[in-house]
Amino acid sequence: MADKTETSEKGMVACDACPVLCRIRRGKTGACDRYGNVDGVLTRLDPMVMARKVSAGAGDMVPFLAGPDWDGSLLPAGETFVTGIGAGTTYPDYKPAPFIVASSPGGVDMVTVVTEGIFSYCGLKVKIDTDRYIGPEQAAVRCQGEQVGHVTTAEYGSQMLALGGVRHLTGGSKREGNVTCEMMLTMCNGGPAELEVEGGAKLAVQAGQPPVVDGEREERMRVGCGSATIGMFAKQWHGHVDEVIVVDDHITGVLTEHQAGRFLEMPPAGIRVRGRKSTPGRYFQVAEPGTGWGGTDITDPLTIVESIKPGAAHAGLRLLMVSTTGEDAEYFVLDEALKPVPAAMPRAVKTVVERIGENCEPALCSVLFMAGAGGSLRAGVTENPVRLTRSVKDALTRVTCGGAPVYVWPGGGITIMVDVTRLPDNAFGYVPTPALVGPIEFTMRRGDYEALGGHMAAVRDFADIGQGGARLKLTGWRADNPWPLDPSPDGGKNDGGKR
Numbered sequence: 001m002a003d004k005t006e007t008s009e010k011g012m013v014a015c016d017a018c019p020v021l022c023r024i025r026r027g028k029t030g031a032c033d034r035y036g037n038v039d040g041v042l043t044r045l046d047p048m049v050m051a052r053k054v055s056a057g058a059g060d061m062v063p064f065l066a067g068p069d070w071d072g073s074l075l076p077a078g079e080t081f082v083t084g085i086g087a088g089t090t091y092p093d094y095k096p097a098p099f100i101v102a103s104s105p106g107g108v109d110m111v112t113v114v115t116e117g118i119f120s121y122c123g124l125k126v127k128i129d130t131d132r133y134i135g136p137e138q139a140a141v142r143c144q145g146e147q148v149g150h151v152t153t154a155e156y157g158s159q160m161l162a163l164g165g166v167r168h169l170t171g172g173s174k175r176e177g178n179v180t181c182e183m184m185l186t187m188c189n190g191g192p193a194e195l196e197v198e199g200g201a202k203l204a205v206q207a208g209q210p211p212v213v214d215g216e217r218e219e220r221m222r223v224g225c226g227s228a229t230i231g232m233f234a235k236q237w238h239g240h241v242d243e244v245i246v247v248d249d250h251i252t253g254v255l256t257e258h259q260a261g262r263f264l265e266m267p268p269a270g271i272r273v274r275g276r277k278s279t280p281g282r283y284f285q286v287a288e289p290g291t292g293w294g295g296t297d298i299t300d301p302l303t304i305v306e307s308i309k310p311g312a313a314h315a316g317l318r319l320l321m322v323s324t325t326g327e328d329a330e331y332f333v334l335d336e337a338l339k340p341v342p343a344a345m346p347r348a349v350k351t352v353v354e355r356i357g358e359n360c361e362p363a364l365c366s367v368l369f370m371a372g373a374g375g376s377l378r379a380g381v382t383e384n385p386v387r388l389t390r391s392v393k394d395a396l397t398r399v400t401c402g403g404a405p406v407y408v409w410p411g412g413g414i415t416i417m418v419d420v421t422r423l424p425d426n427a428f429g430y431v432p433t434p435a436l437v438g439p440i441e442f443t444m445r446r447g448d449y450e451a452l453g454g455h456m457a458a459v460r461d462f463a464d465i466g467q468g469g470a471r472l473k474l475t476g477w478r479a480d481n482p483w484p485l486d487p488s489p490d491g492g493k494n495d496g497g498k499r
């Protein structure tokens with residue numbers, strides 16, 4: 001995008017798209033490489049991405065037309081969405097957003113306000129599908145030696161990281177801020193990050209890819225906790241084994257004690273596991289966390305057997321011990337001294353162990369970008385920013401990032417989360433304040449935009465966006481993202497075009 005900033009006598013241009021206020025020599029770029037001095041004109045160097053709704057086989061956004069000469073007139077406005085990618089940023093706060101675009105899909109007058117937000121308040125929520133212990137909750141996560149986040153509460157079958165955030169961007173050393181920003185930028189754009197948890201594991205994480213924990217590439221996400229695994233497969237084990245212990249760092253399950261085993265009228269096997277009994281057949285803390293069976297530190301499952309009670313247990317008793325992914329499993333038969341002796345696993349038992357594996361989903365890393373739409377951004381949409389917030393909360397305004405759907409947090413402000421794999425490639429940038437730059441679009445009916453105090457004088461027709469030398473790139477719409485120009489935003493409060 002070409003800017004109207006005037007050139008100085010020395011051929012320098014001043015970039016006012018962020019607080020850094022670079023002065024850029026002819027032929028050079030500013031500190032963020034987003035803007036440059038092209039023949040004495042401040043220019044947004046990346047093309048602005050337009051996404052066209054196409055029918056079957058759209059798939060990922062793939063460029064199929066680019067060029068400075070295209071004026072947008074070839075495309076029906078209702079079928080093309082103007083994303084914030086490459087749109088540029090306006091600064092300071094009171095200036096209207098770079099593009100405020102009118103269109104009339106299906107005869108409904110809509111406005112999309114498009115910008116590249118500069119997010120000082122932003123971070124990543126990273127979900128790592130693994131049972132392996134990555135480190136204690138709250139432990140520091142480091143990148144290139146700098147703390148860039150921490151381990152947060154584990155979820156069902158996944159370890160979680162909270163990375164980035166304003167404290168690491170601004171509250172530590174300059175290097176900490178820069179490393180944090182670089183790490184977030186890489187991950188937001190789909191690249192890999194090498195991380196190390198203090199007192200824990202070395203991690204290689206990349207959105208949409210399997211995690212690598214201490215050099216081990218994770219394949220399976222567990223089917224459930226130990227107790228859930230008992231519940232799911234109890235009936236299939238019944239008659240083939242006398243006891244099953246599903247080893248899990250959080251909730252280890254013991255079949256004959258568990259409600260599932262009782263329901264099947266299985267007699268108690270008399271095998272007691274270590275740890276703290278929660279409820280019948282469900283044990284906590286049977287071992288230390290680690291990278292062994294079921295996210296524990298054990299490699300020999302018998303180490304969690306505390307006692308075997310004569311009477312209930314008997315010679316010949318068939319015992320299966322298995323992990324929550326089915327990757328680890330051993331079959332034992334008790335001898336005359338009630339000692340578990342490894343034995344060949346019968347076919348019927350093996351089939352169920354394999355079924356545990358079959359029910360595991362592929363282990364992946366998921367990266368959600370989370371950010372707050374701050375003052376500059378909201379003032380670029382309306383002179384009365386709180387009305388934009390209300391409009392978003394009332395589902396009158398749809399928020400997207402590069403066309404991808406976002407989750408808007410309840411409560412105050414416009415705090416969003418978006419799956420970075422749903423944006424087009426390289427949608428994110430940075431400025432050296434440091435902060436992340438990300439595309440954001442607000443789409444609403446024209447009447448609603450006017451009512452919230454929108455910058456009506458800055459609204460331009462869709463067909464005019466290519467004027468003035470803006471470089472445009474046209475891509476296909478990603479079929480699994482909802483179409484933002486649909487007049488009925490999520491939330492159901494709109495009435496399908498009647499209002």
Ligand code: SF4
Pocket residue numbers: 015016017018019020021022029030031032033034035431432
């Ligand atoms: S860092 Fe980038 S956006 Fe900010 S003033 Fe410099 S060139 Fe412009």
